[in-house]
Amino acid sequence: MNVVESLTPRQGLRVLVTAGASGIGLAIAKAFVQAGARVHVCDIDSEALAALPDGITHTRCDVSREDEVARLFDDARALGGLDVVVNNAGIAGPTAGIDEIDHASWTQTIDINLNGQYRVAHRAAPLLRESQGLLVNLASVAGRLGFAYRTPYAASKWAVVGLTKSLACELGPDGVRVNAILPGIVRGPRIEKVIEDRAAKRGISYAEMETENLSKISMRRMVEPTDIAAMALFLAAPGGTNISGQALSVCANVESL
Template identity: 80%
Template structure:
């Protein structure tokens, strides 16, 4: 029974999730809420706030804007501190050869996927020291593999892994754990858009591109948003209390991109 109990987060955790009203973020939000946590989220999609469980706090925020992140933390201060921060916000970025990608598109990808995580971590660090809490940074299997025609995205996600490992070293002496989750091909509208764009770039059909992607996964399947949420819950549970500085792939074993 003691082992089983160690897999369940304690009741009343104070949790902040960025981009928590859609996709993976929404699955994580719902999972923590169902586990008895008090949750506050941000998202740029105000209408998506309607997806949130009753009682979950919401702030409209673009994490690439420092002022928005500061306003988010002010709004989340009603939780009375933070035990878990999930740095989930990110964008797919442009698809194209490196000589075709516009500098503005490159900068936007880095601003959201990397700088946004820094802005959140900067304000979260002190609160997590107080609680000896957990920071989860959302990376990607593109943060451990090369990804042709998606260089801004891959570069940003490799950087997130470096950020994670560095913060784990920096904050660990204060009892703070920092880990990255590396999702693989996650079922949903976002990956559908990526497949469409890569198929167009390759001048092949959607179905052929999808099958090519699945052939690079040893389990030949996409993962579900709930798979990512389950990993986040485990990291926040007592059983995850000695896990830090790790880049944890939840991907059905993606072998190449």
């Protein structure tokens, strides 16, 4: 196999993507389908699931609920096993000072962003051992940088990086690779809401907040959902065979938040 061939995942990979009906998750699901994979996704948005392209099967699932995650894996059995699991489900959480964040908002953010990844990894590990497969956990550049007024989100994403590195050590002897992708400011409705909330908290305009955010990126631009999908594909390709335990930023070099 030459170097160029090593950049393409093999045909027929069996892939599960959480929160795969929109945004980054949908971009990843579509990319794997285009690469010849069989893809199953979950999401909490029933309308988005109904609008999925042909060739992507799905389950409605809230990863904060153990019973729903169990049903997700029951449904995914139709793939006959799993080669790649993409732990993508997460929420932005509140934008507020630590003394303003209520217990319920903090707990919900941790339960979805961190405990949800545990629930999926818990059930995925035996299947990935069988296939000597790949687990990809979606973290964030907020998992390597401080993020004022977004403490539950940042705390959960730092924890995802720790989870990733620990699972890479634990599962590596069984041939399973585990990596985290750390997206930067990804273009789309979700970041627009984050910018709007931070602008309101700071008492500045949306345009001023967006300009300030971009000024902290050395390349002065947002990244696209397809950039994150491209990294996931590379990790699943033969060229990614010896990459494990890594926290890989796809962010145009975010220097601070």
